[in-house]
Amino acid sequence: MHKPDNQRGMSLISLMVALAIGIFLLAGLFQVWYQTRLTFSSQGQLAQLEDNQRMALTMMANTVQTGGFYPVYLNYPASATPTYTPALFTAAGNMVSAQYLYGTHDSTTKADTLTVRFIADKTSADSTTLDCQGQSEPTGTLVTNTYKIDTTKNNVLACSTDGGNNYLPIIQGSLNSMVITYGVDTLGDGTALQYLTADNVQALSVWGRVLSVKIALTFNNPLFGQPGNAGQSATLPTITRVIAITHS
Template identity: 40%
Template sequence: MTVLYAKQRGVGLVELMVAMVLSLFLLAGLFTIFFSTRQSYDTQQDLSRLHDNQRLAATMLAQTVQQAGYFPNPTTFTRAEAFPSNATFATAGQIVFGGNVTSEALAIRFVAPAAGGHMLNCQGGSANGATTDIYRIDYDSNIKANVLECSANGAAFQPLVNRVNTMQVLFGVDTNSNGSADRYMNAATVTANKAWANVKSVSLRLVFDNPLNKPQAAPGQPATIAMPIVVNLMSAPNNQ
C-alpha cells in the first residue's frame, strides 16, 4: 500500500513582513489612543487644579479681607481709637494698605472679639483681639512657581494658593462722602490723596499660570488667566 503525504508549506518572508507591518499599524493606533486619552486626562486634572485654586483664593480672600475695619463696640470707640497708627498703617483709622513685596501686597486689620468670636485670620487660626493680615505673592522653590501667601500678626508667611503669578490691588475710595466707593485707585494714588481712611472696598486681580500653555496642548493658549475679585470692607464710615 502506498502512503501519500500532504506537502506542507511554511510561512514565507513576504507573508511574515506583511504580518509585522500590520501589527505595527495596530500597535501605533493603540498607542495613539492611549496617549490621546492620557493627554486628555492630564488636561482635565490641570484644569481641575486651576479651578480649585481659583475657588480657594476667592473664598479665602472674600472671607478674610471683608473683615477689615471690624471692631466691637463702635458706640464706645471711634475707628481712629480702635485702629491707631503704627509702622504699617500710617494714619489712625486706616484699615488697609498696599505696597510692593515681590508683587503687589495687601495688608488689612480688624479687631476680633476677645472671647467667644468666630473670626479667623488669613492662616485659618482663630483671631483674638487686634489682628493684621498681610497677603503677598512670592516664589516657592519647591514647586518652582509663584504662590499667594499670607502672614498673620507678624508670623512667618505661609503659602495659601499655588501658581498665582501676580496679584494686582486697587482700592475703592469714597471721594464724595456718600458711604460707597466711587473711584478705584492704586496704593500710591490713595497715599497721595490721603484717602486711606475712606477706602470702602478692595479690587484684587489674581493672575494664575495657565496649565494649558504647554507644547502638547492646543495652540494659542495664553500664558496666564486672570481672575478679578471685589471685596467690600466692614468699615464704619460714621466712626472715623
C-alpha cells in the same frame, strides 16, 4: 508508495507583514491611550485651577469684609463712651492708629500686596475668628493678614500673619499678576467715586475713605507649553471681584 508533500509553514514575508500590521494597530491604540491620558490630565489641571481661583478670591474677599471689625463689647468699657475709631487698632508698620487697610503697588511687576487688620472675637466654640492661615486667634487680638505673590515659591498666593516676616502659600496655582485697587470716597458723600492704586491712596492719605476693594488676579496657564496643547496662551483671562468694606 505515495510520499506525502513536504509540510510548509508561513514565509518570512508573511511574518513581516503580520508583524507590521500588529505594530500599526498597537501604535493606534497607544495613540488613543496617550490622547485620552492628556485629556484627563488637562481636565484635572483646569479643575484644580478653577478651585484655586475660587479659593483665592473667596479668602481675600472674606478678609477684606472682616477688615476693621472689632467686638463691640470690647470697645464699650463701663466708664467710657466708645469713639468712632476703635483704639484697639494701634499704629504698626505702615499703618497709623485706627487704620485697618493698607497695600502696595508695583506698576512694573503688577505684584501688589494687600494688608487687612481686624480684632479677633470668639464668643462660643462655634464662633471663632480665623486668620488667613486658618489659625484661631484669641479674643481681643489685633490680627494682621498680608497677601502677596510669593516669587520664591512658584509665584503662588501667600499670606502672612506676622507683619510680613513669614509667608505661607494658601493656594497652589501660579499667579502672573495681582492688582489691587481701592474705591475711594473722594467727595465725602458715601460713594466710591474712583478706584485708585495703593500708591495713589497713600499719596492722598485717603485710606480712611476707602469703601471697597477691587481684586484682579491673573493666573498662569497650566496647559501652556504642554504636549497636545499647542496654541495655549501663557496666561489666563484676569478674574476680578469687588468687595465692599463692611466695617469702619
